[in-house]
Amino acid sequence: MKWNARDATVFFNEKEYIDTVCIPLVPIAFEGDGKTAANESEFIDLVTRAIEKQFKGRILLLPPFIYFRSSEEELSRLFDYWENYIENGYFKHIIFITSNPFWQKVINGNYKVIWLPSIPLEHLDESTKLRVINNQAEQVIDHIIHHWQEVERRNNLQKK
Amino acid sequence: MSKEKQSGKEKQDISRRQFLSYSIMGVGGFMAAATVMPMLRMAIDPVLKAEASGDFIATNVKVDEITTEPQRVDFNFEQKDGWYESTVTQTAWVYKDENGEIVALSPICKHLGCTVSWNSSDNYPDKFYCPCHKGVYDKDGTNVPGTPPRGPLDRYQYQINDGVLYLSRRASEVGGE
Ligand code: FES
Numbered sequence: 001m002k003w004n005a006r007d008a009t010v011f012f013n014e015k016e017y018i019d020t021v022c023i024p025l026v027p028i029a030f031e032g033d034g035k036t037a038a039n040e041s042e043f044i045d046l047v048t049r050a051i052e053k054q055f056k057g058r059i060l061l062l063p064p065f066i067y068f069r070s071s072e073e074e075l076s077r078l079f080d081y082w083e084n085y086i087e088n089g090y091f092k093h094i095i096f097i098t099s100n101p102f103w104q105k106v107i108n109g110n111y112k113v114i115w116l117p118s119i120p121l122e123h124l125d126e127s128t129k130l131r132v133i134n135n136q137a138e139q140v141i142d143h144i145i146h147h148w149q150e151v152e153r154r155n156n157l158q159k160k
Numbered sequence: 161m162s163k164e165k166q167s168g169k170e171k172q173d174i175s176r177r178q179f180l181s182y183s184i185m186g187v188g189g190f191m192a193a194a195t196v197m198p199m200l201r202m203a204i205d206p207v208l209k210a211e212a213s214g215d216f217i218a219t220n221v222k223v224d225e226i227t228t229e230p231q232r233v234d235f236n237f238e239q240k241d242g243w244y245e246s247t248v249t250q251t252a253w254v255y256k257d258e259n260g261e262i263v264a265l266s267p268i269c270k271h272l273g274c275t276v277s278w279n280s281s282d283n284y285p286d287k288f289y290c291p292c293h294k295g296v297y298d299k300d301g302t303n304v305p306g307t308p309p310r311g312p313l314d315r316y317q318y319q320i321n322d323g324v325l326y327l328s329r330r331a332s333e334v335g336g337e
Contacts, residue, residue: 001272010272017272017293017308057272058292126247145291 001060002052011060018057020148021091023082024048024064025098036118037069040099043118046129048097050137055144059095076106086110093151095144112147114140216319216326221254223323226262230255230278230288230299233264235327252316252327253278253288257300265301266314266331276313288313301334 001007001018011018024044027037045064052061067075082094087110094111096103099118116139119132219235230253239248252264265288267275274292281289287304288297296304301313314331 014272054275055292057269057274057290130247130249148291 001056003060003062014057018060019092020055020059020095020144021082021085021093022048022051022059022061022095022097024062025096025100025103026064026066027069027100028066029069033069039120039122040118042121043133044097044099044116046121046133047116047137047140050133051097051140051144054137054141059144072100072102079106079111082111093147095147097140114143116140216317216328217250218321219252219254219325219327221325223262223320223325226254226256226325228256228258230265232267232277233325233327237329239329248329250316250327250329251275252331254325255299262318262320262325263300264316264318264325264327264331266316268314268331269295269309270303270311270313271295271308 001011026041026044028034028041029037041064048061048064052059065078085091086094096111096113097116098113099116101115104113104115116136119136121129121132124132217235217237219233221231221233233252233254234249235252236247236249238245251267253267254262254264257263267277267288269276269290269292271290271293274290274295276288276290276295276297278288279286280291281287284296286299288299288301289295290297290309293308295309296307297309297313298304301315303309303312312334314333316331317328319326
């Protein structure tokens with residue numbers, strides 16, 4: 001599901017089924033490695049779309065969270081906000097998707113950070129691009145299914 | 161001094177009135193949108209329909225390669241979506257049923273729209289399985305009662321040209337038109 005007018009109706013009607021929120025973390029930089037940042041941004045955008053297509057009924061894909069390369073450190077606070085939503089039972093799973101290994105270090109809570117090194121897309125033709133992206137998405141999809149199962153198993157154990 | 165105060169008040173009044181009229185205009189704008197929107201939709205719908213039931217898209221599957229085991233078939237076409245053109249990739253699960261008839265099922269789960277796949281869960285062999293809320297479908301697309309899906313999987317229409325499988329752009333509901 002996407003964060004748009006049409007999907008929002010389904011989202012608020014079927015809340016109990018949409019237990020996962022996915023936030024793409026997308027860098028911008030206007031000097032230095034700006035080109036890499038732009039590539040990362042496209043890459044993450046395409047991969048998360050493919051994931052949304054696969055898990056439309058369970059994942060809410062938010063618009064990307066845009067951050068300046070230079071301000072990463074300050075942004076770790078972002079995770080605290082999201083932690084509240086888990087604690088209040090709003091979502092069971094919060095997944096960040098990023099190409100930047102930095103974010104993995106920051107995480108120490110209930111959320112999951114999936115780190116995917118980005119692939120240079122500039123010179124790929126459309127069909128190769130599609131194949132590459134689907135390939136990457138496939139891996140993330142397995143990862144997410146695994147994560148769901150893992151959390152479910154843990155919760156069941158706790159209940160017993 | 162009191163005069164000055166008055167004129168100050170007057171100024172305020174005017175701006176308040178102005179504000180009010182602006183906001184009314186705003187509401188008027190919304191109302192106009194509300195009346196125009198359904199008309200727009202009526203204007204667009206037949207076009208969409210024509211495209212949906214219109215031409216068939218060639219897949220890369222030859223008809224004599226199709227077995228009784230569902231296989232995943234992806235096919236692409238260009239679509240004009242509002243103001244930008246995009247390549248749409250559709251997926252179908254294709255097999256021949258016991259009468260040799262081709263069946264092409266949509267992978268979109270009839271619960272909330274995740275993508276189902278054939279034989280993907282150890283717990284449900286030879287079924288279509290949805291990993292989102294454990295929806296299960298039989299081989300012919302019928303939803304297994306007691307699982308979340310609310311109906312059978314949609315089906316694509318097909319055509320055969322020169323031994324190649326062509327599929328409709330959109331799948332349609334079973335039992336629907
Ligand atoms: S979307 Fe398939 S079971 Fe809910």
